[in-house]
Every structure is written in structure tokens, then in C-alpha cells.
Amino acid sequence: MNQRWEIWVGLLGTVMLVWAHYTGLFVSPPEAMMGDVGRILYAHVPTAWVGLLTYLVAFIAAIGALATGRAAWDAMVEATVEVGLLLNVLLLIQGSLWAKPTWGVYWTWDPRLTTCAIMVVAFGVVLALRRQIDAPMRRLTISSVATIIAFVNVPIVYLSVKWWKTLHQPYSSPETVDSAMVTPLRVAAFGMLFLATAFVVRRWRIGLVALQRDFEAPDLPEASAPLKVED
């Protein structure tokens, strides 16, 4: 297969998203309670599904990095956390835009919204930590541990609509929406999945080049005194 297969996967994902959003906006029926506002479902729900899935891959990659100590797993942690964070922020923006006409406010301290916002900070810290640590093995260990701990929040986000009294609707799935909405929702979900996969793989390739260089660099002794210029 082509070494840059992710470009084709990304293009396929983009085409699927365009088709799904066209169908969602102009062909499928309006939502029974919310009317046309409900059409944001085709963007919001796939973003949530794929965002949580990306964090799951980050969690698995973090375990792989801790177990093997290899740069490939470390680059995957970096790539998936970055893409997951991007989807997480998009999710909050889409949710706020949806909340204004339906709940009357852009933001409310609802358990689902709050746990999603916490997830942004928890995974954002992983990237902040990576920028703070220069030693490659130490960076691998610390950021992998931080990713595993941050992942504890993901099941809480998923189950928050079940555990607490919440304004947010329960889990969305093809079984919970009308059959006329299922096809564009499914296509949008797979389109988002393909696009996110393309982003992750491309970011992984870029990150891997830099990380392999770091891993292969010889360890330099720490400077015992400030360097001085001889006169």
C-alpha cells in the first residue's frame, strides 16, 4: 500500500462528511421537538463518538509506550491526545451552539458539559507536560502515566447522563433516532472517523521523525558550571 495512504483515507472521510451534512441539512426530516436546530446532531454526535474513541486509542498507546519504551508508541500518544483534544474543543463549541436555542444559554453547569470541559484540561495538561520535559524516556513515562490517569475521566463523561440528573439527552445511537436520520448519521460518524484517523496517522509520522532523533541522540553530561568564554 502507498506510504501515504492516510491522505486517501482523509479525502474519503471529507467526501463522506460533505455528503452526510448535505443530506442532514437538506434531505432528512427536521427533528420532531427542536425542528431545524436538531440538524447539528450530524456534526455533534460523530465528534463526540470519535473524540472519545481517540482518547481510548491514546490510553492504549500510553500502556504500549510504558510497556515497550518505544518512540512509535510515544508518538502515537502525542498524536492521539492532540487530535482528541481538537475534537473535544470542537465538541464543546458545537454543544454551546446547540444549547443556546434549546436550553436558552450557551453554557450551564450540567454534569455532561462539566465533565467534557474537565477532559479538555486533563488531556491539555498531558501536552503541557510533554513540552516541559526534554529527556525522551522521562517524557515518555510521565506523559503516558498522565494520559492513563486522564482517561479515568472518559467513562465518567460517557456515563454522566446515566449517573446524574442532567439536561443533556441520554446516549445517542442509530437506535435512538428516526430511520430517515440513521444513514446520514452513520456516514457522518464514519467520515469523521476516517478524517480523524488521517490526522492521527499524519501527526504520528511527523512526531515519530522528531522523537526517533531524540531517542537516538547520545546522553550529554549535565553542565556542572556555567560555560565561560576564554579571553
Place this chain on the structure above:
Amino acid sequence: MKTIRDVLWKDLLIEWRARSRTVALLSFAYTILLLFAFAIGPDAAALRQHAGAYLWLGLLLCSSLLLDRTMRTEFEAGAIQSLMLVPVSSSGLFFGKALANTLQLWLVGAVSVPLVFVVCDASLTESVGLMALTLVMGAAGLAAPGTLYAAMIARLSGRQLLLPLMLFPLVVPVVVAAVKSTSLVMLGDPMDQIGSWLVLLGCFNLVYWSLCGILFGRVVEA
């Protein structure tokens, strides 16, 4: 078990020998409680209603100072390297250190409760045992991830900013459950809800203590 006991004893002894730091921490908790009361103003009903939240926010702020300080002591002059050379399990080291932090946080909480009663005009409606149990479980929920995170960032330059940034979002479920349970103990629990909040606290403690115990060795070795 012996490792846990020895590390716990060592940490408590260090704190006992530097008692002025503990007094400073208690003074900090007291100041925070007063500041909350000043910020709300003379609305006795609002103060009483939110007394549990003030107590746990105060403890949360204290926890970041306490955890940073106890771990910094360990990393100063390479003490942690000497500790790692001792042929004991890293999980034992973690549980000993996290238990010492739990006990210290619990002490701050136990001293703060009477202050909350005075400052917020609150009182106990349920039993003292339930209050003590909530304090122990809440303190344990803050101490376990806090000990791991403090070890992770002990050598970083911006650790005083990073620790609360990493810890506070993670422990939101613990704080929510502890605040709810404390409020029910103080204001009354006609619907018998305390049990479910304590179970939630227990579940988080189980997840954090086991996960952090497994990962602590890797963090310290790094």
C-alpha cells in the same frame, strides 16, 4: 505491609519535626474559610447552605501546598534515589506516602470542621462518625492522585502551577461527592442519600489508589 508502615512513620516523623509547616497549613485553611465568609457577606442562610463546599474547597487548596511540599522534601538532596535503592516494592512506597498525606489532609479537615461551624453557623445533623468517614474518604481521594502527580512533576520548574492544574480537574468527582456528603451530614438527610455518595467516593478511591499504586514505580524511576 512493613514498607508501608515504615514509609508512613518516616513521613509523619518528618512532619512532626517540622511542625511549624503544619501550623502554617492550618492557618492557610483558616484564612481561606474566612475569605469565603467575607466574599459571601452576612447572609447566614447562604453560608450555612454552602458550608460543605467551603470546607472542601479549602481542603483542595491546602492539598496542593501539602502535596508539593512533602514530595519536594523527598526529592531534595537525592533522598528519593536513596529510598529507591532500598529493596522494597515501589507500591509500598506509594501507599506509605499517600497514607501519610491522607492523614495530614484529614487532620487539616478535622481542625477546619469546628471553624466551619463557627464561621458559617453550621452544625451536625447526622452522626460524627459519618462526618469523620466523609473526611477520611475525601482526603484519601485527594491524596492518592495528588501523591502520584507531585512525584511526576517534582523536578519540573513550573510545578507549583502544574500540580493544581493537573490535580484539580481530576478530583472533581471526589470533591462533588465529598461536598454532597458533607452538606447532607450538616443539613440533614431525609432521603437517605449519604450512602450513595459515600459509595461513589469509595469507587473513586478504589480506582485511584490501585491505578496510582501500579504507576508510581515507573514515575519515580523516570
